[in-house]
Amino acid sequence: MLKICVEKTWKEFKLKVDFEIPHGKVTALFGPSGSGKTSTLRFISGLEMADGGTITYGEELWFHKTKRINIPLQQRSIGFLFQDYALFPHMTVEKNVAYGIRGKERLREVKELISLVGLSGYERYYPGQLSGGQKQRIALIRALARKPKILLLDEPLSALDLETRLRLQEDLKRIIQQFHTTTLFVTHDVTEIYKLADYVIVLESGMVVKQGTPEEIFMGKRLSTRIQIAGKVVGIESDPIMAAVTILHGDQYFKTLVDTEEVHHLNLMIGDNVVIGAKSSDVILFKVLTKS
Amino acid sequence: MNFITPLLLTLKLSFVTMVLLFIIGIPLAYWLAFSTLRLKFIVESVIALPLVLPPTVLGFYLLMAIGRNSFIGYWYEGIFNKTLAFSFQGLVVGSFIYNLPFAIRPFQLAFTGVDKKLLEASWSLGRSKLYTFLFIIFPLSRQGVITGCILSFAHCVGEFGVVLMIGGNIPGITRVASVAIYDEVQALNYGTANIYAAILLAFSFVILAVVYFINRRFFMRMF
Numbered sequence: 001m002l003k004i005c006v007e008k009t010w011k012e013f014k015l016k017v018d019f020e021i022p023h024g025k026v027t028a029l030f031g032p033s034g035s036g037k038t039s040t041l042r043f044i045s046g047l048e049m050a051d052g053g054t055i056t057y058g059e060e061l062w063f064h065k066t067k068r069i070n071i072p073l074q075q076r077s078i079g080f081l082f083q084d085y086a087l088f089p090h091m092t093v094e095k096n097v098a099y100g101i102r103g104k105e106r107l108r109e110v111k112e113l114i115s116l117v118g119l120s121g122y123e124r125y126y127p128g129q130l131s132g133g134q135k136q137r138i139a140l141i142r143a144l145a146r147k148p149k150i151l152l153l154d155e156p157l158s159a160l161d162l163e164t165r166l167r168l169q170e171d172l173k174r175i176i177q178q179f180h181t182t183t184l185f186v187t188h189d190v191t192e193i194y195k196l197a198d199y200v201i202v203l204e205s206g207m208v209v210k211q212g213t214p215e216e217i218f219m220g221k222r223l224s225t226r227i228q229i230a231g232k233v234v235g236i237e238s239d240p241i242m243a244a245v246t247i248l249h250g251d252q253y254f255k256t257l258v259d260t261e262e263v264h265h266l267n268l269m270i271g272d273n274v275v276i277g278a279k280s281s282d283v284i285l286f287k288v289l290t291k292s
Numbered sequence: 293m294n295f296i297t298p299l300l301l302t303l304k305l306s307f308v309t310m311v312l313l314f315i316i317g318i319p320l321a322y323w324l325a326f327s328t329l330r331l332k333f334i335v336e337s338v339i340a341l342p343l344v345l346p347p348t349v350l351g352f353y354l355l356m357a358i359g360r361n362s363f364i365g366y367w368y369e370g371i372f373n374k375t376l377a378f379s380f381q382g383l384v385v386g387s388f389i390y391n392l393p394f395a396i397r398p399f400q401l402a403f404t405g406v407d408k409k410l411l412e413a414s415w416s417l418g419r420s421k422l423y424t425f426l427f428i429i430f431p432l433s434r435q436g437v438i439t440g441c442i443l444s445f446a447h448c449v450g451e452f453g454v455v456l457m458i459g460g461n462i463p464g465i466t467r468v469a470s471v472a473i474y475d476e477v478q479a480l481n482y483g484t485a486n487i488y489a490a491i492l493l494a495f496s497f498v499i500l501a502v503v504y505f506i507n508r509r510f511f512m513r514m515f
Contacts, residue, residue, distance in 0.1 A: 143416070
């Protein structure tokens with residue numbers, strides 16, 4: 001269990017967060033850009049130091065301002081995946097993955113890890129010769145190679161095109177499950193949360209405004225439904241009684257009929273994030289609630 | 293006096309200076325590149341001084357600093373039983389200081405040019421700052437380090453004022469090629485002076501061509 005309770009003040013922004021990350025689960029840190037997600041991640045990793053507060057992992061004290069404790073990041077058992085991957089350009093794929101591993105077995109381990117993400121045969125390639133998706137997968141296993149207790153991902157899929165992103169969501173899920181690593185990832189994509197996260201922490205203007213399971217967060221107290229598909233509204237055609245709402249999920253479009261009154265009530269607009277919930281008979285549309 | 297001696301002395305002085313600049317300059321440049329100390333600019337200014345000072349000014353102060361009556365000169369004479377001024381060792385001290393900016397600046401620029409994310413990635417993979425420097429920063433700064441070494445070597449070959457001030461013109465000990473040219477012209481031996489000058493000109497051109505060539509390849513790989 002990782003507990004973080006820190007604050008930091010910049011010139012025009014104040015961050016004050018206090019939350020726990022459940023052990024062995026995948027937690028999403030969600031919020032608009034500029035809400036403090038990445039900074040929070042950097043405090044946990046030790047890349048940046050907060051003005052005050054504490055960070056503890058189980059019994060280990062990683063950061064305690066008043067006790068003047070700040071364990072260097074090399075000694076915090078973390079894996080960090082950077083937004084633009086930060087692969088070492090002068091090292092081969094093999095050397096990159098091996099970078100954090102110590103011991104005699106490292107070459108065998110590296111081979112296994114590379115095959116785990118389906119990139120066997122690319123050992124001698126340089127990062128510059130790989131596609132975005134391949135780089136991302138190499139960066140992921142490089143971060144996991146040290147067997148960290150906590151994996152931190154900073155918008156892991158944001159730099160990729162849609163098709164690659166969808167494929168990698170699956171890969172990411174499979175690999176994280178295989179390693180059983182407690183994971184915290186920063187995102188502003190609801191679809192990604194539905195796909196990957198067990199738990200969500202919502203940040204706004206430097207504060208935690210909500211936390212819970214994805215269903216609790218994005219659908220309020222409404223009934224749980226069988227099928228849930230998160231997507232983005234791309235079209236609304238309404239007449240006085242019914243409205244046809246077109247929703248983009250990945251590269252698929254869904255069209256669903258909703259009461260026009262409901263559309264007004266939700267103040268539904270093009271660009272909104274929504275979740276389609278469906279049981280055997282009725283289809284319900286939820287607007288994703290990000291504000292508290 | 294042998295014609296070749298001043299040239300060999302020049303090469304020896306430049307080589308020793310370059311090696312010293314590499315050994316001491318790399319850690320110093322690292323500190324300048326990554327220190328967050330506010331007063332860093334003062335150190336940077338001191339190192340850059342030889343760029344703007346007349347070599348005679350620098351030479352004069354160095355002479356005062358290492359001469360017989362100074363603390364350093366006295367101490368040196370006590371240990372080695374000879375003066376530091378007007379010796380090869382004294383020339384090395386002068387060349388070292390005079391060439392500091394030509395080595396430090398390219399080193400420092402190359403180090404700061406390495407993407408900060410790569411350093412953070414290395415630390416997050418459990419590697420120390422020293423390990424990160426040896427395996428990430430240094431290899432990625434290769435061009436800058438080579439450029440700094442070559443430039444300081446070449447500039448040392450072309451040095452005149454400082455050498456003359458603190459080394460004088462002692463054949464075989466402090467009489468380097470650039471001083472020899474001056475000496476030959478004074479003695480109206482234009483022919484010999486011309487040969488020395490032509491050699492230094494050709495040498496300097498080749499060195500600069502190499503530096504530009506290295507950096508051209510560097511930029512081509514970047515874009």
